[in-house]
Amino acid sequence: MRFTCLLLITLLGLFAPAVEACRIRHLGCWKDTNDRAIPKHLGNHGGNTKAKCAELAKRRGWEVFSVQAGNECWSGPHAERTYRRHGRSNKCRNGKGHDGANDVYRMECW
Numbered sequence: 504m505r506f507t508c509l510l511l512i513t514l515l516g517l518f519a520p521a522v523e524a525c526r527i528r529h530l531g532c533w534k535d536t537n538d539r540a541i542p543k544h545l546g547n548h549g550g551n552t553k554a555k556c557a558e559l560a561k562r563r564g565w566e567v568f569s570v571q572a573g574n575e576c577w578s579g580p581h582a583e584r585t586y587r588r589h590g591r592s593n594k595c596r597n598g599k600g601h602d603g604a605n606d607v608y609r610m611e612c613w
Contacts (some may be wrong), residue, residue, distance in 0.1 A: 506513040510583045511576075516585065517547055518539035519584050521577070523562070524612065524613060525610045525611065525612040525613075526610070526612075527553065527557055527558070527608050527609070527610055528611055529598070529606065529607075529608055530567070530586065530597035530606065530607040530608060530609055530611050531588050531591065532592045532593065532594065532600070532605070532607075532609060533569075533587060533589065533591060533592055533604070533605050533606055533607050534557045534560075534570075534589035534603060534604060534605075534608055535571060535589060535592075535603055535604060535605050536589055536603065537557075538547075538579065538588075538589075539577070540568050540585050540586050540587070540588040540589055540606070541567070541568070541577040541578060541579055541582045541585060541586055541605060542577075542579045542582075542585070543577065543578050543579040543580075544575065544576070544577055544599060545559045545560065545568075545576040545577065545578055546559070546575075546576055547574045547575050547576070548573055548574055548576055550583065550585070551569050551600075552573070552574050552575075552576060552599060553570055553598060553608065555566045555576065556569075556570055556577075556593065556608075557580070557608065557610055558578035559576060560578040561610055561612075562579070563580075563581060564580075565580060565607055566582075566583060566610050566611075566612075567583040567586060567607065567608070567609050567610075568607075568610075569582070569586065569600065569605035569606060569608065570598065570599045570600045570605070570606050570608075570609045571599075571600035571601070571603075571604065571605045571606075572599075572600055572601060572602050573600070573601075574597045574598070574599070577605065582607075583609070586605065586607045590603040592605075610612065
């Protein structure tokens with residue numbers, strides 16, 4: 504019985520997914536227009552939009568994402584190169600962007 508338990512614990516440890524830690528770094532507030540600086544809309548999310556958006560972007564392998572207008576999540580495969588397209592903005596509020604303004608973040612995982 505003891506051997507079976509040890510074997511089971513060892514096997515579970517071998518097949519358990521690796522835990523990846525990520526830090527979310529704020530890259531600033533940036534203007535947006537109908538010519539989207541960050542092109543892929545990942546949905547509207549109430550509550551903790553930043554965390555949900557980070558999760559959705561990470562699932563797709565994208566490091567940079569933004570929150571706009573309080574609850575909109577945006578990202579894309581080249582967002583790290585395109586988010587500055589329209590210049591800086593001073594309209595963002597409370598880390599959640601604003602109409603026509605993205606609060607942009609980068610996930611740094613290890």
